[in-house]
Amino acid sequence: MNTDIAQVVLTNYDIPDAQLTFIGQSQNITFRVEASTGDRFLLRLHTGIETAEGRSTDIWREPPVIESELLWLNAISHDTNIIVPKPVQNRFGEWVTSFTRTETGMKIPCSVLRWVDGDRLSGEPTPLQIKQLGMLMARLHQYSSWSLPSRFSRPIHDVEQIKLAASQLGVLVQNKIISVDHYQLFQTAAAQVQTFMAELQQNQSTWGLIHADLHQGNYLFYGEEVRPIDFSRCGFGFYLYDIGQAVGDMDASLRSHFFEVTLMCDRCQTTTKALLNHSLLGQP
Numbered sequence: 001m002n003t004d005i006a007q008v009v010l011t012n013y014d015i016p017d018a019q020l021t022f023i024g025q026s027q028n029i030t031f032r033v034e035a036s037t038g039d040r041f042l043l044r045l046h047t048g049i050e051t052a053e054g055r056s057t058d059i060w061r062e063p064p065v066i067e068s069e070l071l072w073l074n075a076i077s078h079d080t081n082i083i084v085p086k087p088v089q090n091r092f093g094e095w096v097t098s099f100t101r102t103e104t105g106m107k108i109p110c111s112v113l114r115w116v117d118g119d120r121l122s123g124e125p126t127p128l129q130i131k132q133l134g135m136l137m138a139r140l141h142q143y144s145s146w147s148l149p150s151r152f153s154r155p156i157h158d159v160e161q162i163k164l165a166a167s168q169l170g171v172l173v174q175n176k177i178i179s180v181d182h183y184q185l186f187q188t189a190a191a192q193v194q195t196f197m198a199e200l201q202q203n204q205s206t207w208g209l210i211h212a213d214l215h216q217g218n219y220l221f222y223g224e225e226v227r228p229i230d231f232s233r234c235g236f237g238f239y240l241y242d243i244g245q246a247v248g249d250m251d252a253s254l255r256s257h258f259f260e261v262t263l264m265c266d267r268c269q270t271t272t273k274a275l276l277n278h279s280l281l282g283q284p
Contacts, residue, residue: 005044005099006031012090012097040115047108059155063096068152069231070095075146083227085113113249118220118227127257132226134261141239144208157212157237159194166190210242216249235279
């Protein structure tokens with residue numbers, strides 16, 4: 001069924017003899033698309049796994065919200081030399097294509113982006129790669145001063161969002177996917193993060209448009225160049241939120257290389273110093 005939908009959606013794009021390969025399903029259903037020209041793309045059907053409460057994550061699937069993500073990606077691609085998944089407009093000049101299920105009348109927003117070449121890390125990153133990641137984040141934060149177009153709309157990653165995410169984990173305990181002990185540990189950590197975030201001042205040096213999910217699975221290395229992918233969680237938040245996502249799965253002994261770079265960025269500097277001085281960060 002999803003492949004059939006994807007094939008219909010692609011008729012709205014100038015992609016000759018498209019061949020589809022299913023990638024996966026989480027927040028979105030994704031396919032790799034290969035054209036006869038050799039060009040490759042990523043097709044996203046913005047429908048996927050429901051939330052713990054049994055409701056779809058509607059805000060992330062609203063066409064204006066999706067379009068705003070694509071506008072930011074297009075601006076990064078146009079104004080900088082950072083390689084990102086560049087969005088593709090359909091034949092009608094639209095960033096988002098709507099597919100309607102005939103049996104239910106439900107509309108599924110869809111988008112197409114150019115494929116980004118590169119490899120995910122197969123092991124622990126080197127100090128140089130960590131520095132490159134820090135430099136990438138600094139460049140993205142510097143570009144968050146981009147003049148937002150009218151009606152630009154992306155979610156906010158704030159204390160309330162963390163509270164909501166934490167509250168939704170209760171059903172995972174009920175379904176025995178995570179243990180009660182692990183759930184309680186997470187709740188304790190989440191409370192500490194919320195307290196820390198509440199202490200931060202929101203200003204141009206600490207807050208802006210962020211990737212919000214730049215963990216090890218969401219950046220690629222092409223030679224010595226690091227390339228960010230999967231901006232589907234991008235939104236407004238503290239630059240610290242971005243930093244926390246990046247260093248969360250990083251060995252503590254490597255974090256100093258990351259901070260060495262972000263401390264030189266005026267957009268990252270304030271919150272990096274705050275993090276380094278706080279007990280939330282476990283240093284070796």
